[in-house]
Amino acid sequence: MKVKKKKGLEFCVQLDPARKQKLQKKLFDWYVIHQRELPWRKVKDPYSVWISEVMLQQTQVQTVIPYYLRFLKSFPTIGHLAKANLQHLLRVWAGLGYYSRARNLRQAARKIIQDHNGRFPESYEGVLALPGIGRYTAGAISSIAFNQRYPALDGNAARVLTRLFKLRGDPKSAGLHALLWKCAQELIPQSNPGDFNQALMELGATLCSPRRPACLRCPWQAECLARKEGIQELLPEKRTSLVAEKSQWAVAVIFHNQRVLIVRRTEGKLLRDFWEFPGGEFNEVGNLKSALAKKIWRDFGLRVRLRNRLTTIKHAITKRRITLLVYQAELKTSMLKVPHTQTVRWVRLDELKKYPFASASSQVVKALKSMIC
DNA sequence: AATACGGGGCG
DNA sequence: CGCCCAGTATT
Numbered sequence: 001m002k003v004k005k006k007k008g009l010e011f012c013v014q015l016d017p018a019r020k021q022k023l024q025k026k027l028f029d030w031y032v033i034h035q036r037e038l039p040w041r042k043v044k045d046p047y048s049v050w051i052s053e054v055m056l057q058q059t060q061v062q063t064v065i066p067y068y069l070r071f072l073k074s075f076p077t078i079g080h081l082a083k084a085n086l087q088h089l090l091r092v093w094a095g096l097g098y099y100s101r102a103r104n105l106r107q108a109a110r111k112i113i114q115d116h117n118g119r120f121p122e123s124y125e126g127v128l129a130l131p132g133i134g135r136y137t138a139g140a141i142s143s144i145a146f147n148q149r150y151p152a153l154d155g156n157a158a159r160v161l162t163r164l165f166k167l168r169g170d171p172k173s174a175g176l177h178a179l180l181w182k183c184a185q186e187l188i189p190q191s192n193p194g195d196f197n198q199a200l201m202e203l204g205a206t207l208c209s210p211r212r213p214a215c216l217r218c219p220w221q222a223e224c225l226a227r228k229e230g231i232q233e234l235l236p237e238k239r240t241s242l243v244a245e246k247s248q249w250a251v252a253v254i255f256h257n258q259r260v261l262i263v264r265r266t267e268g269k270l271l272r273d274f275w276e277f278p279g280g281e282f283n284e285v286g287n288l289k290s291a292l293a294k295k296i297w298r299d300f301g302l303r304v305r306l307r308n309r310l311t312t313i314k315h316a317i318t319k320r321r322i323t324l325l326v327y328q329a330e331l332k333t334s335m336l337k338v339p340h341t342q343t344v345r346w347v348r349l350d351e352l353k354k355y356p357f358a359s360a361s362s363q364v365v366k367a368l369k370s371m372i373c
Numbered sequence: 374a375a376t377a378c379g380g381g382g383c384g
Numbered sequence: 385c386g387c388c389c390a391g392t393a394t395t
Contacts, residue, residue, distance in 0.1 A: 056390040063381060064390090097379025100393080134392045154390040174374075201390050210388060211384085244386080270378070317379055321385080359380060 015186055023223060024189045024196065030219035031199035034206070036061070039068055044194075046120035046145040047078055053140045054101050054132060056154075061205065067096055078118060082109035090273060090356035097359075099271065104132025122146050135181075144194035151184035152197040156204025162236040163208060166225035171236045246321045250292045251279030252329040253368060254304055256338065259346040260368075261300075262355060266343055275345075275355040277326070277364055292327065300344065303332040311367040315360040326364050 035041070038061065040052035051071055055064045074092050075081040084106055093102040108130040112120060121127055128138040139152035153161075158171045161183050169176045188196050207214045213232050215221050226232040254261045262275045278296050285291045289306040296304050306327045313324040338346040347355070349372060352365050 053390070058379085058389060058391055060381070060389050095380070097381085098391085100378070101391090104392085132392070136391055140390070152390075155388075156390065172374095198390085205390075238387090315379095316381090316385090318377070 019223070020187060021189075023187065023220065026219040027196065027199050027203065028192075031195065031202060035199070035202055036206070039065060041198075044145055046141060048072065049141050049145040050120070050133075050137075051105070053137045054105060055096065057101065057137065058098060059096060063096070067093070078109045078112050078120065081106055082113050084109075086273065087356055091354075094274070094356045094362065095359055099274075099358075100269075101132055104130075107131045108133065120145075124148060124150055140194075140197060143188075143197050147192075147194060149185075149188050149190070149193045151181060151188060152201070153181050153184045154201055154204075156201045156208070157184060157197075158204075159210065159236055160200060160204040160208045160220075163213070163226035163232050164220060164224050166229070166231070166235070168235075169237055170239045172239065244316075244319045244321050246323070247281055248283055248285075248323050248325070249279060249281050250288055250325045250327065251277040251364065252292055252296060252304060252306060252327050253277055253310060253364070254296075254302070254329040254331060256331045256335065256346065259338065259348055260352075261302075262345055262347060262352070263300075264343045264345075271358050273356070274358045274361070276357065276361040288325065289327065293329075296329075304329045305332050310371070311364070313360060313363045313367075315363070317360075322360065324360055324364075326367065 038052075040048055043049075052064070052068055055068055055071070071092055074088070075084055086103075086106070089102050089106060090099060093099060096102075111130060112118060115121075116126070121130070124138055124142045127133060127141050128135070133141070136152055136154055139150040142148040142150045143152060158180050161167070161180050162171055162176075165183060167176055167179065171177060171180060184197075184200070187200075203218070203220075207218050211233070215224070215227050215232060218224070218227075221227060224232065226235050261278055263278055264273060264275050265271050266273075278300060279292055280295050280299075282288055282291050293304055293306055296302055306329045308328055310326045310328050313326065315322045315324055340346065345355075349368060352368075357365055
């Protein structure tokens with residue numbers, strides 16, 4: 001393939017058939033021997049492929065494996081997923097992040113029941129129309145499960161291609177991004193498109209890594225244009241990143257009659273429907289304890305006495321670095337009857353596992369359990 | 374075109 | 385602590 005640069009980030013790509021075939025063969029020969037054994041590679045039914053691909057969005061393989069196995073055990077079929085209870089679903093997904101993925105999975109399952117008679121759609125357009133499925137995932141499912149010639153360009157594949165063809169610029173920029181998809185489409189062989197797509201990503205995930213690519217073991221070392229000039233570690237060219245902002249949070253674990261207070265997030269989209277301990281963000285606050293007590297009075301009408309700090313948790317979320325201070329607390333006034341609503345609950349410690357907690361809060365739960373034992 | 378969305382792993 | 389990871393939806 002030749003890559004000619006035109007104005008700005010516009011490129012024009014030409015790939016001669018013989019060279020293309022050579023690239024394909026070398027990649028396949030390497031993949032047959034060196035591919036990792038992954039649970040979702042044992043089967044090719046669209047449901048399993050779908051679940052694995054959605055989990056793999058922005059999430060590394062090693063993290064996904066246990067979640068994938070547990071998910072299929074909990075929701076073995078599209079029908080089970082469509083009928084899933086939301087709190088159960090979020091509990092199974094908790095810790096993976098990007099929780100809209102789980103919600104979209106259930107929505108898509110319901111759509112498949114409604115629009116496709118319960119059978120996973122085979123057409124690319126049908127797949128792409130499902131919520132939570134974009135160009136990448138549609139390409140992955142269509143090629144792997146249905147043997148169709150669609151590209152699946154992820155971050156790994158994009159990195160490999162920028163190096164192979166020595167493409168300058170930010171891969172996220174419109175011009176280069178479009179070219180990368182075009183390259184990915186162009187390279188797919190007539191047979192085994194799914195294996196080709198996976199092999200390309202596998203190469204990026206295992207050898208063609210961001211920092212120190214293992215070029216000496218790479219099946220494409222001879223044809224890699226970046227390596228030819230020794231600039232493989234300088235590609236892809238990434239944009240300048242944002243600075244993380246720091247913030248301080250405090251929550252109270254309020255004990256009352258062997259129970260603690262938990263509340264459900266109902267505002268905004270971030271971590272909606274997950275449970276947490278009462279509290280909030282307190283930056284530049286002089287007396288943290290009194291501010292926390294005041295907030296709990298405002299939010300829940302409860303007078304609490306804050307005791308010692310149980311633990312301190314560091315948590316990174318998107319571009320924020322949160323320090324979470326966890327205080328033990330007790331009620332100042334006695335309550336004869338504790339409320340048990342959709343958003344506020346007093347639960348025994350052994351009941352906490354029935355509720356979905358996202359990462360920071362589940363660390364609090366973990367700390368509580370270790371104190372009791 | 375830019376941003377929100379979570380969390381884990383790595384050096 | 386900063387960067388990266390089998391992206392998608394929204395604005």
